[in-house]
Amino acid sequence: MFVGHYGPSFAVKALRPAISLWVLFIAVQLVDVAWALLVLLGVEKVRIVPGITASNPLDLYYMPYTHSLAAAVIWSAAVTVLVMLLPRLAPRSAAIWVGAAVFSHWVLDVLVHRPDLPIYDDAMKIGLGLWNFPAIALALEVALLFGGMVMYLRVTSPINAIGRFGLPVLGVVMVAIQSYVFFGPAPTSPAAAATTALAFYVVFAGLAEWLSRQRRHVAA
DSSP states (O other): OOGGGHHHHHHHHHHOTTSOHHHHHHHHTHHHHHHHHHHHTTSSEEEEOTTSSSSOOEEEEEOTTTSSHHHHHHHHHHHHHHHHHOTTTSOGGGHHHHHHHHHHHHHHHHHHSOSOBOSBTTBSOBOOOGGGSHHHHHHHHHHHHHHHHHHHHHTEEESSHHHHHHHHHHHHHHHHHHHHHHHSOOOSSHHHHHHHHHHHHHHHHHHHHHHHTTEEETTO
16 A cells, blocks of 8 residues: 555544644655665565566565564554654654554555565465455545545645645645556566655655645634
């Protein structure tokens, strides 16, 4: 899953407006940010195998430090503690929400991954495999992304034209990129896949934060 992960970030932002949207955008993708870095360092392993699923050519055969259930719990707990220690990231009272956003990544990945998500270490791998049904997987991504976004838009109001149209336009662009990932050519290498993913995570977080600042919470 890619853009669908951002649905929970919008939903949490709607419920806890004091959390910056960029923090939530990074939180929901933190597991994949760490995965990309570890792939580039040669710690976790992936290979390009076209056809391994109907919509994703990545054979994610070794990723115990990021995508196991045990690792997801540790990442979530670590981020919760980090927010409590560094309240400039988010209010201490919201730390559990940011930690939950981190953990949401693993939960949603279970729906789409083939059985390559370990419970612990590199053992007992699970995954429901919706990537083998591209239309269903893409519809799920769209529903999650725009479902969360609608929650956020309903409790905020635009302060200018950018605030009115910016986030929906970003959402359409994100879905277009997701469609290319599903139906376009495979990445040229594992390093290219990891580097491209990192770039998108940073760009999306920056754009989402800027666009959110063009809106105000209704309660304000």
